[in-house]
Amino acid sequence: MATIKFLIQSKSESSNIYIRLSVGRNQILYRKTGFLINSNDWKPEETKKAITIKNASKKKTTTKNTQIQGTPKQGKQELKTLKFTLDKLSAEIENAFNVSVSQGETITGDWLQEQIDIFNNKKQVIELDVLTNYIQKYIDEAPYKQNQKKETGLSNGRVQNLKLFKNTILRYEAETNKGKSILIKDINLQFVEKYKIWLFNQKYSVNYVGKNIDNLKTICFDAFKNDIETSTQLKNIKSISESKAPEEIITLSEAEQEKIKKAELFREALINARKWLLLGCLIGQRGGDLLNITGKNIKEVNGMKIIELKQRKTGKLVAIPLLPEALEIIESGLPYKISLARFNEYIKDVCEIAEINEPVTAKIKVTSRNPLKVETKPKYKFITSHVCRRSFATNFYGRIPTPVLMNVTGHGTERIFLHYIGNTTYDNAYQMLEYFSKLAPKDKTPQLEVIHNTGTK
Structure with a gap:
């Protein structure tokens, strides 16, 4: 059997009216009803009484602020209306209590709040x-x-x-x-x-x-x-971002790739990782796509060997023709599959052995939680799977039309592509000058016309 009482806890002109639901001897629930009253208009059922409640977390009895049980005084019309509303709320909560108990539902403070919200026509949280x-x-x-x-x-x-x-x-x-x-x-x-x-x-x-x-x-x-x-x-609500200073673009030049190719390796894991690294620099794919290549991706079209794959990030189907160096790697035995984490670990070791160790200042991740830090370290310490795609784009830029390169690397715009390879305004000027030099020069030799003297003025 539930017992319902109403009470206030202050002497202010706008005191919150609370509902007190006693479910049993050891369970008493309190919630605001959503109604206010001037404490002078509150009629106590008894003299002011401090109600003690048990603090379960501290396992001791504490005394809360003075709680005055009662009802609104009856004189003014608005107070009569308020008492009628509280009586109606009490009846509806008692009815809901009986239904919930019969259905085995646990009565909690949240349950009580939900009944009050329903009564006050508040939108329920879905x-x-x-x-x-x-x-x-x-x-x-x-x-x-x-x-x-x-x-x-x-x-x-x-x-x-x-x-x-x-x-x-x-x-x-x-x-x-x-x-x-x-x-x-x-x-x-x-x-x-x-x-x-x-x-x-x-x-x-x-x-x-x-x-x-x-x-x-x-x-x-x-x-x-x-x-x-x-x-x-x-x-x-506004987002925030940080203006990026020009960063060191980590790539492997063709000369560095040759050093890696000739490095003396003994561990099978490193030999396998080297194959993936060199192949990646020749086909320009993201690490996840590169390491998923199998024999099924290698096809022949009109006598041309290609790697065909669907890029996971873009969903785009690309076909990359295989250069002789790439064919050499594949024909010596396609590298076996490894995880991206292992690949990143092994290629650092490979590049260290190959003496890819010039000092480089770039961003490096210290832990998964911490932001990137700018440090100067030997280049091999900055080598990750990302170097494959970036080296391909950088080394072939200017030798292969940019739209063709973008189609292979999966970049959406030329602006993003040029930022990706660290291209500058001066690089663009040099490239334009190179193209100008290939244009056929115009013949600017003066053409002289002979005019015969006729003897007339």
Whole structure:
């Protein structure tokens, strides 16, 4: 049997009216009803009495502020209406209590709050109001979402980014919100500022923090389109980014590749990694696509040997003709599959043995959590799978038309491609001069015309 009482806890002109639901001797629940009253208009059931409650976490009895049980005084019409409303709330909660208990439902503070919200016609929180639930919905619908190229389907990389974003939000909830779910409607300027500070305290880079804010906006705008309640401040949320200083572009020149080819290696794992490294510099693919190449990808078209593959990031089918050096690697036995992590580890060892050790200043990742740091180290320490695609693009730039190179590397625009290989304004000028020199020179020899003297003036 449940007992319901109403009470106030202050002497102010706008005191909150609380409901006290006693489920049993050891369970008493309190929640605000959403109604206010001037304490002078409150009629106590008894003299002011301090109610003691048990603090389960500290295992001792403490005394809370004075709680005055009672009802609104009856004189003014608005107070009569308020008492009628509270009596109605009491009756509805008692009825809901009986139904819930009969169905075996656990009565908690959240249950009580839900009944009050229903009574006050407040919009109930639905599953998709929860930020992490909506992120998961967005991930589940990735194959049908429009991407930046106006095509259907988000890339694997984008989906992975969203999964990491969801995990970051879950960690934020656990560390700052006692595990309580964040609602989409609560994503406002104040929330973004707190989230941003937390991310920086986790030692994330400026650009990573900016991407998280971009993801928040993407999810919230999508929710808005689907009639989920969002903050009115959503359009005022701004992302952040860091202006990049020109960075050292790490590539392997053809001379360095020759040194790697001739290096004396004894471990089978390093010999295999060297094959992947040299092949990668000749076909210009991302590490994940490179290491998935098998004999099935090697085809012959009109007497020409090619590697044909579908790029995982772009979903684009590309065919790369095999140079004699690439054919030599394949014909000596296609390297066996290894993980990207192992590949990155082994090729550093390969390049160290090959004495690719000139001092280079570039960004290097210290840990998975920390931002990149700029350090000067021997070049082999900066070698990763990324060097394959970048070396291909750099070494063949100016020798092969840029659109053809872009088709192989999978770059969307020439601007991105040129930034990728570290191309400068002066490089463009030198290349243009080289093309000018190949143009047929115009004949500028003066043409003289002989005029005969006729003797006339």
